[in-house]
Amino acid sequence: MHWARSWSAWFAVGGMCSSLAAQGSGGVKNESTVSPLTNVTPAMLLQAQTSGDWLTYGHNYTNNRYSPLSQINTTNVKNLIPRMVFQSGTERLGSFETTPIVVNGIMYITSPAIPNNVVVAVDLRTQKTLWRYEHKNAPVSAACCGPNNRGVAISGGNVYVATLDAQLVALDQATGKEKWTVQVGDPTEGYTETMAPLVIDDKVIIGTSGAEYGIRGFVRAYSTADGKQVWNWYTIPAPGAKADEGGINGWFGKWSRTTPEGANLNRDIAKEKADSAKYADAWMHGGGSMWMTPAYDPDTKTLFVGIGNPSPDLDGSIRPGDNLWSESIVALDATSGTFRWGYQTVPHDVWDLDAVSPPVVTMVGGKKAVVHAGKTGWVYVLDAVTGKLIRRSEAFVPQENMFAQPTADGTRMLPGANGGQEWSPITVNPELQYAYTVGLHQPMYYKTHYSPYETGRPWLGSAFQAIPGEAQWGTVTAINLQTGKKAWQVKTDQPMIGGATATAGGLVFTGEGNGWFKAYDAKSGAVLWQFYCGAGVNAAPSVFQVDGEQFVAVAAGGNFQLSYPLGDAMFVFGLPKAGM
Amino acid sequence: MTKRFCVLVAITMVSARAGMAQNPPAPPPPPAPAPAAAPARPAPTTQSPQIDCNWLSVDSASKTATFQLTAGLTGLNSALNFNGFKDGGLTVTVPVNWNVVIQFTNHDGMLPHSAEVIDTVKPMPAGPLDPAFPRAMTVRLTQGLGSGEKDTIRFTASKAGSYLIFCGVPGHGLAGMWIHLHVSATDKQPTLTATSSAGR
Numbered sequence: 001m002h003w004a005r006s007w008s009a010w011f012a013v014g015g016m017c018s019s020l021a022a023q024g025s026g027g028v029k030n031e032s033t034v035s036p037l038t039n040v041t042p043a044m045l046l047q048a049q050t051s052g053d054w055l056t057y058g059h060n061y062t063n064n065r066y067s068p069l070s071q072i073n074t075t076n077v078k079n080l081i082p083r084m085v086f087q088s089g090t091e092r093l094g095s096f097e098t099t100p101i102v103v104n105g106i107m108y109i110t111s112p113a114i115p116n117n118v119v120v121a122v123d124l125r126t127q128k129t130l131w132r133y134e135h136k137n138a139p140v141s142a143a144c145c146g147p148n149n150r151g152v153a154i155s156g157g158n159v160y161v162a163t164l165d166a167q168l169v170a171l172d173q174a175t176g177k178e179k180w181t182v183q184v185g186d187p188t189e190g191y192t193e194t195m196a197p198l199v200i201d202d203k204v205i206i207g208t209s210g211a212e213y214g215i216r217g218f219v220r221a222y223s224t225a226d227g228k229q230v231w232n233w234y235t236i237p238a239p240g241a242k243a244d245e246g247g248i249n250g251w252f253g254k255w256s257r258t259t260p261e262g263a264n265l266n267r268d269i270a271k272e273k274a275d276s277a278k279y280a281d282a283w284m285h286g287g288g289s290m291w292m293t294p295a296y297d298p299d300t301k302t303l304f305v306g307i308g309n310p311s312p313d314l315d316g317s318i319r320p321g322d323n324l325w326s327e328s329i330v331a332l333d334a335t336s337g338t339f340r341w342g343y344q345t346v347p348h349d350v351w352d353l354d355a356v357s358p359p360v361v362t363m364v365g366g367k368k369a370v371v372h373a374g375k376t377g378w379v380y381v382l383d384a385v386t387g388k389l390i391r392r393s394e395a396f397v398p399q400e401n402m403f404a405q406p407t408a409d410g411t412r413m414l415p416g417a418n419g420g421q422e423w424s425p426i427t428v429n430p431e432l433q434y435a436y437t438v439g440l441h442q443p444m445y446y447k448t449h450y451s452p453y454e455t456g457r458p459w460l461g462s463a464f465q466a467i468p469g470e471a472q473w474g475t476v477t478a479i480n481l482q483t484g485k486k487a488w489q490v491k492t493d494q495p496m497i498g499g500a501t502a503t504a505g506g507l508v509f510t511g512e513g514n515g516w517f518k519a520y521d522a523k524s525g526a527v528l529w530q531f532y533c534g535a536g537v538n539a540a541p542s543v544f545q546v547d548g549e550q551f552v553a554v555a556a557g558g559n560f561q562l563s564y565p566l567g568d569a570m571f572v573f574g575l576p577k578a579g580m
Numbered sequence: 581m582t583k584r585f586c587v588l589v590a591i592t593m594v595s596a597r598a599g600m601a602q603n604p605p606a607p608p609p610p611p612a613p614a615p616a617a618a619p620a621r622p623a624p625t626t627q628s629p630q631i632d633c634n635w636l637s638v639d640s641a642s643k644t645a646t647f648q649l650t651a652g653l654t655g656l657n658s659a660l661n662f663n664g665f666k667d668g669g670l671t672v673t674v675p676v677n678w679n680v681v682i683q684f685t686n687h688d689g690m691l692p693h694s695a696e697v698i699d700t701v702k703p704m705p706a707g708p709l710d711p712a713f714p715r716a717m718t719v720r721l722t723q724g725l726g727s728g729e730k731d732t733i734r735f736t737a738s739k740a741g742s743y744l745i746f747c748g749v750p751g752h753g754l755a756g757m758w759i760h761l762h763v764s765a766t767d768k769q770p771t772l773t774a775t776s777s778a779g780r
Contacts, residue, residue, distance in 0.1 A: 145691065463654070
């Protein structure tokens with residue numbers, strides 16, 4: 001089997017070193033020392049902010065992707081070298097978007113999801129593949145933007161992975177054997193899974209992808225023990241939905257003429273109201289995917305989720321109303337799934353401006369806040385208790401003709417439909433109170449082209465078209481969350497997608513579609529180190545330690561949607577050891 | 581000498597194409613009847629794709645048909661279309677043993693696409709198959725070509741039969757991103773025809 005052979009094919013780069021263990025990392029004396037299997041407990045997850053492991057997609061429940069490790073810092077990062085690389089050899093390449101989860105020297109990685117979802121556990125001390133799980137996906141046509149996967153969740157001896165054919169699978173952490181499987185949605189109707197789940201106590205939290213196919217989004221909790229559904233919250237309220245379900249006149253909402261911050265949305269409210277009876281059932285295919293990992297505040301047992309576009313994306317004429325709670329940050333009671341508050345960044349969106357980048361919980365000016373970087377190109381800072389806006393940042397990408405309605409001939413508006421900030425997770429340095437965004441500048445025409453709903457068919461309500469001759473590029477930006485001002489910004493050659501990770505060493509790591517993986521000075525934005533990985537670095541890195549030695553891992557596998565060079569390498573960077 | 585050919589006909593089945601000349605199909609009805617208080621703006625209707633005669637050029641001397649194939653030309657089917665057609669709604673016919681040149685361009689601003697000529701198969705495959713003729717495919721068949729990228733396919737249509745021009749990016753063909761290629765033992769000139777979307 002190609003996978004089995006290749007995942008274990010660790011090798012040295014540039015002849016500098018051969019492996020972690022061969023470098024005598026930390027206290028490891030015996031190269032064959034096997035990493036002990038560590039059971040991730042609820043207590044470990046609660047304390048993950050201080051952990052040298054990387055235990056959840058966002059490192060810890062706040063989702064801030066901030067590692068407390070500082071062995072690699074602004075002074076010595078220039079010496080960073082690839083300490084090992086492995087290549088998946090996957091038979092079909094796709095976007096390689098996984099964030100490795102690392103628990104006491106064992107790394108858990110997911111592959112692109114074609115033809116199958118694969119999870120691999122690798123012992124970093126011995127460089128041996130412990131197990132490999134391959135999920136045979138049912139044929140899925142509904143994966144518009146790339147059949148990818150962003151990682152696993154681990155807790156209680158289980159590894160949880162969500163598959164492209166919309167299953168949630170619990171694997172034995174020691175063996176990779178299936179313990180239970182539950183069908184989360186029907187892939188023939190457009191439900192797919194690409195996100196990394198999140199475990200809170202005895203529940204696995206998961207949403208769905210599929211708002212390009214007319215699904216009705218949800219957030220669900222399943223029992224970690226047996227996969228039984230514990231609660232469900234529909235992101236699109238049905239007519240008559242109660243307040244604790246998020247209903248405000250169903251999904252029609254308050255017929256908002258502006259964004260919450262006052263930008264004119266150019267809506268024809270009178271026409272929408274006149275059409276509301278005609279399209280009274282539109283909510284049933286109203287979209288609203290939660291397709292990235294949420295944040296969690298254990299103090300208040302609140303889950304913070306980001307919700308994506310309504311369906312169809314561009315044709316608002318057949319879905320009157322605010323289309324709650326698409327394009328929103330929503331707070332849910334994590335124990336029951338009841339609705340607490342919602343902040344809709346773009347009511348009645350017709351530009352595909354998902355609120356998809358994972359929300360982050362952090363302290364801002366002494367107040368607990370939820371921070372989200374939107375496809376809109378702004379960073380939103382919300383009061384974590386009330387959901388009220390504290391501030392909105394300066395734009396971190398160019399904005400032009402904002403919220404002009406799409407037309408049949410095409411409307412030019414910036415940002416394009418990928419953002420702003422795409423699914424890429426931001427990172428927050430809690431000491432500096434800076435958020436780091438990775439943005440895209442992709443001028444596009446927004447066009448309408450009426451099409452009726454068809455089960456399992458893509459349903460954008462038209463298409464986005466790149467504008468010939470207009471340059472595309474990206475940004476890496478530090479936003480001061482206390483002021484909303486840009487602390488620094490760096491322009492990149494290509495639109496950015498993948499995400500960023502910060503460390504207590506004063507660094508921010510992020511990669512680019514052209515293959516460069518870079519370390520920035522968190523305070524100044526100076527590039528302190530870079531390494532060319534050969535394929536697009538379009539995944540969010542993780543930072544961890546093994547036996548007291550710090551490493552940075554990132555997937556270099558490109559991006560399908562943006563046509564960045566594909567590959568299958570997972571790089572692990574570290575400092576050289578003495579004698580190298 | 582190069583000429584441009586197209587036959588603007590709508591037919592019910594590809595196999596019944598020859599000699600059938602009808603008007604294009606009427607647009608489907610709107611999805612729901614208008615309420616009593618009808619809005620000022622007309623109810624949305626599907627937009628019928630139109631053939632552009634410039635898509636096909638013919639050099640009879642060298643027996644070469646050159647076809648401009650554009651992925652995501654319109655918003656139809658969320659841009660999962662070739663030249664604005666989906667689900668076999670367009671048929672390219674070439675005489676057997678002619679040289680075929682397909683000049684592919686991805687016009688979709690969001691997704692990569694590719695193209696290949698495959699045998700007519702059921703069910704529609706989720707991903708790429710071996711091409712029906714040697715090299716009858718774009719580069720990066722699975723990954724696709726990005727927005728604005730181009731590639732040229734050249735092959736000889738050496739065997740009469742019914743084929744598909746199919747997007748090899750996983751899921752796209754299954755979602756309707758395919759048109760027909762008919763290699764005819766009887767036709768003397770290449771043609772383009774609009775056809776019904778059988779089965780959809």
